[in-house]
Amino acid sequence: MMPALGVFLFLLPALWQGGTDGGIGTSAGLTYLVGAWLGLILLAGGVARRLHNPIRQRAAQQNTRSPEP
Amino acid sequence: MSFDVLIVTCLLYAAFLFVVAFAAERRAQQGKRNWVRSSLVYTLSLSVYCTAWTFYGAVGNAARSGLEFLAIYLGPTIVLLAWWLILRKLVRIARTQRITSIADLIASRFGQSNGIGVIVTLIAVVGTTPYIALQLQSVTLSFAVFTQESIQAFAPRDASGTALIVAMGLALFTILFGTRNLDAEERHHGVVMAIAVEAVVKLVALMAVGAFVIWGVASGPADIIDRINNSQIAQWHIDGARWVGLTLLSAAAILCLPRMFQVLVVECADEAHLARASWAFPLYLLLMSLFVVPIAVIGLELLPPGANPDLFVLTIPLAEGHGGLVLLAFLGGFSSATSMVIVAAIALSTMVSNHIVMPLYLSMRTTGASRAGDVRNVILVSRRLSIVGVLLLGYLYYSLSSGAEALAAIGLISFAGVAQVLPAMVGGLFWRGATRVGAAWGLLVGFAVWAYTLFLPSFGTSLLLSESVMQNGLWGLSWLRPYGLFGTEGLDPLVHALFWSITLNAAAFCIVSVLTFPTPLERLQSARLVDVFANTVGARGWSQGSVETEDLMIMTQRILGAREAQALFQEEARRQGAAGYLPDASPEFLERLERRLSGSVGSATANAMVGQIAGRSPTLVEDLLRVADEAQSILEYSQQLEQKSEELSRTALQLQEANEKLTALSVQKDAFLSQISHELRTPMASIRSFSEILRDESLGADQRAQFVTIIHDEALRLTRLLNDLLDLSVLENAQVELNLTQTNLSDMVDKAILASGAKVAKPALRFHRRKRDEQIMIDTDADRLTQVFINLISNAQKYCDAEEPVLRIRAGVVEGDVIIDFTDNGSGIPVENQALIFEKFSRLTDGAKVGGAGLGLAISREIMGRLGGEIAYLSDQGGAAFRVRVPARTAAAA
Numbered sequence: 001m002m003p004a005l006g007v008f009l010f011l012l013p014a015l016w017q018g019g020t021d022g023g024i025g026t027s028a029g030l031t032y033l034v035g036a037w038l039g040l041i042l043l044a045g046g047v048a049r050r051l052h053n054p055i056r057q058r059a060a061q062q063n064t065r066s067p068e069p
Numbered sequence: 070m071s072f073d074v075l076i077v078t079c080l081l082y083a084a085f086l087f088v089v090a091f092a093a094e095r096r097a098q099q100g101k102r103n104w105v106r107s108s109l110v111y112t113l114s115l116s117v118y119c120t121a122w123t124f125y126g127a128v129g130n131a132a133r134s135g136l137e138f139l140a141i142y143l144g145p146t147i148v149l150l151a152w153w154l155i156l157r158k159l160v161r162i163a164r165t166q167r168i169t170s171i172a173d174l175i176a177s178r179f180g181q182s183n184g185i186g187v188i189v190t191l192i193a194v195v196g197t198t199p200y201i202a203l204q205l206q207s208v209t210l211s212f213a214v215f216t217q218e219s220i221q222a223f224a225p226r227d228a229s230g231t232a233l234i235v236a237m238g239l240a241l242f243t244i245l246f247g248t249r250n251l252d253a254e255e256r257h258h259g260v261v262m263a264i265a266v267e268a269v270v271k272l273v274a275l276m277a278v279g280a281f282v283i284w285g286v287a288s289g290p291a292d293i294i295d296r297i298n299n300s301q302i303a304q305w306h307i308d309g310a311r312w313v314g315l316t317l318l319s320a321a322a323i324l325c326l327p328r329m330f331q332v333l334v335v336e337c338a339d340e341a342h343l344a345r346a347s348w349a350f351p352l353y354l355l356l357m358s359l360f361v362v363p364i365a366v367i368g369l370e371l372l373p374p375g376a377n378p379d380l381f382v383l384t385i386p387l388a389e390g391h392g393g394l395v396l397l398a399f400l401g402g403f404s405s406a407t408s409m410v411i412v413a414a415i416a417l418s419t420m421v422s423n424h425i426v427m428p429l430y431l432s433m434r435t436t437g438a439s440r441a442g443d444v445r446n447v448i449l450v451s452r453r454l455s456i457v458g459v460l461l462l463g464y465l466y467y468s469l470s471s472g473a474e475a476l477a478a479i480g481l482i483s484f485a486g487v488a489q490v491l492p493a494m495v496g497g498l499f500w501r502g503a504t505r506v507g508a509a510w511g512l513l514v515g516f517a518v519w520a521y522t523l524f525l526p527s528f529g530t531s532l533l534l535s536e537s538v539m540q541n542g543l544w545g546l547s548w549l550r551p552y553g554l555f556g557t558e559g560l561d562p563l564v565h566a567l568f569w570s571i572t573l574n575a576a577a578f579c580i581v582s583v584l585t586f587p588t589p590l591e592r593l594q595s596a597r598l599v600d601v602f603a604n605t606v607g608a609r610g611w612s613q614g615s616v617e618t619e620d621l622m623i624m625t626q627r628i629l630g631a632r633e634a635q636a637l638f639q640e641e642a643r644r645q646g647a648a649g650y651l652p653d654a655s656p657e658f659l660e661r662l663e664r665r666l667s668g669s670v671g672s673a674t675a676n677a678m679v680g681q682i683a684g685r686s687p688t689l690v691e692d693l694l695r696v697a698d699e700a701q702s703i704l705e706y707s708q709q710l711e712q713k714s715e716e717l718s719r720t721a722l723q724l725q726e727a728n729e730k731l732t733a734l735s736v737q738k739d740a741f742l743s744q745i746s747h748e749l750r751t752p753m754a755s756i757r758s759f760s761e762i763l764r765d766e767s768l769g770a771d772q773r774a775q776f777v778t779i780i781h782d783e784a785l786r787l788t789r790l791l792n793d794l795l796d797l798s799v800l801e802n803a804q805v806e807l808n809l810t811q812t813n814l815s816d817m818v819d820k821a822i823l824a825s826g827a828k829v830a831k832p833a834l835r836f837h838r839r840k841r842d843e844q845i846m847i848d849t850d851a852d853r854l855t856q857v858f859i860n861l862i863s864n865a866q867k868y869c870d871a872e873e874p875v876l877r878i879r880a881g882v883v884e885g886d887v888i889i890d891f892t893d894n895g896s897g898i899p900v901e902n903q904a905l906i907f908e909k910f911s912r913l914t915d916g917a918k919v920g921g922a923g924l925g926l927a928i929s930r931e932i933m934g935r936l937g938g939e940i941a942y943l944s945d946q947g948g949a950a951f952r953v954r955v956p957a958r959t960a961a962a963a
């Protein structure tokens with residue numbers, strides 16, 4: 001889900017009309033992208049926090065349960 | 070600031086990094102890895118993605134084309150957001166398969182194919198070369214900034230010289246860092262640590278310059294936004310195709326770049342690190358790019374129009390007179406360049422030495438079977454040479470294409486080249502139908518298209534591709550123009566090259582994969598890699614397997630025997646200087662032990678056994694296959710032995726039979742010799758005695774005539790006997806000449822009956838014949854055949870024990886052969902004697918009674934052999950029955 005959202009948000013600027021007459025300026029584009037970027041980072045942080053502990057636990061279980069190579 | 074200060078600073082910084090790396094390595098060896106291997110260090114080490122290009126080039130790019138540079142960071146962000154799908158799988162595979170590089174991964178996926186490994190290595194080397202050149206260029210340029218009197222004229226005076234010194238310095242640095250020791254897992258704790266430190270330095274440096282620009286030059290964020298809106302790059306003029314292309318390209322590059330694979334996958338100690346990196350690394354990228362646009366805008370404003378925007382990071386503080394900040398910025402750029410070059414050179418040298426140098430070295434060694442003890446040194450030397458070679462290539466590229474490209478453009482060429490590995494890698498990870506041949510085709514096609522449309526043109530039109538090729542296409546074919554394949558005009562060269570190379574690459578990969586079949590090893594590997602999560606549960610950690618020497622001892626005892634095993638272990642313990650009987654399980658000892666064991670159980674088995682106990686990774690498929698091969702060859706060998714022993718016993722049986730026959734014949738021969746001498750003596754005796762009587766004058770004429778007749782008869786009998794013997798001897802020595810004529814069978818039988826005198830003998834033998842069946846013309850030696858018939862008829866007459874003896878003669882034609890059966894109504898021949906009747910000198914009844922010498926049937930058999938036929942005894946015919954088979958046409962003339 002998240003990568004798809006990222007692709008959508010990041011590729012959206014490709015459709016913007018460039019030009020001199022009142023299109024979206026560089027500063028606005030920068031603001032938009034940085035905002036989207038930060039949003040995704042926060043989202044990923046939340047997901048990672050949730051996934052982090054299960055991975056650790058599973059790894060720990062694995063190490064105690066199967067000492068064989 | 071003087072140039073000398075700069076040099077000293079660089080050297081001090083390098084020394085500091087070396088100390089950091091050394092300390093980290095030290096800690097890792099002591100087992101205190103928790104800090105060295107934290108997810109923070111992992112995330113920071115990923116920043117090797119941000120090279121001198123980011124540091125200098127992104128600003129230049131922003132100054133030229135606005136926000137386009139951001140795409141280069143958005144791609145990796147997407148990939149890291151998708152870590153659960155792709156990166157986790159890569160890390161798991163790398164861990165279970167002990168993957169050391171991207172070439173290793175792809176080679177391993179396609180059945181441990183070294184050919185694929187070589188292709189990927191070459192692509193990586195060719196694709197990374199421009200990137201290394203880029204780092205050299207940036208460092209050279211930044212040095213040049215300080216050496217020039219005026220910041221307006223940046224053209225480096227002696228660029229090549231500086232670049233060469235930098236390249237040599239970096240090579241030395243990399244060798245010291247990267248090849249100090251060999252690790253089976255290709256982990257470099259020291260290097261990773263040093264890179265993490267460099268990551269902090271470059272981030273701090275760039276942010277410091279950014280902060281200086283925003284709050285020092287401008288007056289805060291709002292002012293900067295105003296200035297951006299009023300600058301040359303205020304307008305949004307991004308080419309949509311290029312934006313998409315760059316985003317996807319950078320996403321591909323973070324997976325495929327050898328150095329990124331090294332830090333992202335190979336150096337990853339824990340899958341949980343990925344989770345943190347998934348948000349922390351995008352954050353790092355965001356911070357790195359946040360100040361790029363302000364710096365570019367201020368640079369454009371402050372500095373004269375001719376200034377190189379690639380160097381704004383240095384030149385703005387320099388122009389403003391902040392010496393300390395300049396130095397920091399310089400160190401940031403220096404860090405970016407060195408970290409990239411070090412990791413890239415390590416990754417490439419691993420690939421080059423593992424996939425090109427070592428296979429060549431091993432194949433050149435004639436004694437390939439015995440494991441060389443100094444391979445370790447060879448590997449180290451080949452790594453070091455590879456590092457020097459890689460940097461030398463980078464330098465060559467730099468001096469060839471010097472000044473032809475802006476920094477970012479070189480980086481993109483490199484990205485696009487390495488991205489050619491993507492279809493084979495992603496396809497190999499998720500599609501089990503992908504085959505080795507398909508991967509090879511895809512890689513080669515993509516690589517060729519990339520080289521033709523992007524790489525070669527980057528040297529300029531004078532060097533490799535002429536102006537006419539660029540304008541009119543290869544061989545004058547306009548649809549082969551490097552910037553306009555198949556008539557796709559007007560596209561940005563990068564997007565154009567990327568589109569065609571990746572499309573053709575993926576197409577070749579898929580089509581050839583569908584058309585070809587994988588080898589068994591490929592199937593196994595594809596199953597292991599594609600379904601890696603089904604095969605391995607959770608993380609296992611990389612703890613060095615603790616080898617139980619006692620277990621090794623027990624195993625060795627089983628194989629070598631107790632005394633020899635103990636002697637071996639004691640000797641080893643003495644060598645290690647340890648007290649007691651058990652040595653430490655050092656790698657050298659394990660190797661020696663394995664070699665020793667392989668003498669007994671085969672190398673593959675020994676390797677697997679020691680590996681099992683030494684707790685190395687689980688036995689690889691390849692190991693199992695090798696064990697299977699050995700077992701197979703042993704099986705084949707034992708089968709051969711079995712076959713030979715069977716042959717031997719068969720021969721022995723035949724010999725035994727022959728011996729029995731010989732013994733029986735010898736007995737018969739002895740018996741016959743006594744018989745024949747008896748036979749010869751009897752007529753001789755009667756001839757002698759009657760001739761003595763004849764010398765007596767007193768005999769009457771009647772008596773005299775009677776005695777003379779007796780003498781005559783006896784002489785005839787002697788003659789007949791001698792004739793038979795002579796006949797047999799002639800026949801046996803193949804000296805007989807056949808007199809072939811066309812003769813009627815019936816005539817021959819008539820003649821034989823007449824000659825045998827059976828009709829006039831007492832008791833007279835009666836004949837049952839069917840004359841009509843006997844009207845057969847035979848092309849044979851009539852006299853010889855008649856002789857056989859006579860023999861059979863007289864035998865019947867002599868031996869038939871019926872009161873009224875009858876001989877039935879039947880003739881017929883079967884498959885071109887004439888068959889004549891002679892059957893009498895006597896009691897026949899006992900079964901135990903049937904095998905002997907055709908042998909010479911054999912006679913079943915007392916010879917004296919019938920006056921034969923036992924040679925008749927032997928002679929008949931010889932004659933039939935000469936005539937191309939045979940004579941056989943037919944059992945169970947109600948009497949003695951002989952079958953004569955003779956070809957209607959005798960082919961053999963001798």
